[in-house]
Amino acid sequence: MENKNMDKSDYLEQAADIDQLDEKILKLITKNARIPFLEVARECGVSGAAIHQRVQRLLNIGVITGSEFTVNPQKLGYNTCAYMGIYLEKAKYHRQVVAAMRDIPEIVECHYTTGQYAIFIKIQTKTNKHLKKIIDSQLQEIEGIARTETFMSLEMDFKRQVPIQ
Structure with a gap:
């Protein structure tokens, strides 16, 4: 019986069914995304059309x-890269905090996490001063954020x- 309160993201992601040719294609194109399909075809011993079809299939199934x-x-x-753990006042603030952070272009990754922080x-x-300004004038102003902990990447x-594999 399906729980109507669950959405697609509540189910485990199934691993895609890929074969050895798919793996070889993936190894080549992840090393160099600009590699011509004809070169991939030569490396794999198949036609360019076959590579095009395989890559299209891998795109369609989300690999x-x-x-x-x-x-x-x-x-x-x-020049400043930092990671920040974010504590929320309450878990219910997660969606609205993430929505507000989407408006801060300097935030390049956002993860909902377990453990000490709700969000990482x-x-x-550009500079440490720029980081401080974003923390003080943008992040700390978001309703639902209790506090933050910042780690500088050297x-x-x-x-x-x-x-x-």
């Missing part, structure tokens, strides 16, 4: 969620995709 260019924040002057965010600012050692 691939798109492609994008990644901006280097430092090249645009965003990543924020990129350096990112690596970032990667999940392993494709």
Whole structure:
């Protein structure tokens, strides 16, 4: 019997059914999103049309969620990277706090978490002073936030995709 109070996000995400060719394609395109399909086809020993169909299928079933260019924040002057744990006054404030934080473009990631914090965010600012201004004049003004705890990133050692097996 289905619970009418549950939505799709309440169910566990099923792993997609992918084969060895899909895995090889994913390994190639996650290393270089701009690799031509014909080069992928040569590496995989199949036609360009087959690669196009496979990639389209992977997009349709949600294995691939798109492609994008990644901006280097430092090249645009965003030299301060911080992570922030957010305590809420009450759990019921979660949705409205997240909605308000969407209006702060310097917040580049937002996670609903278990443990000590209700929400954990990543924020990129130009300077420490810029970060302080956002905390004081924007974040602390959001109704439902009890307090925050900030962690400064000194350096990112690596970032990667999940392993494709």
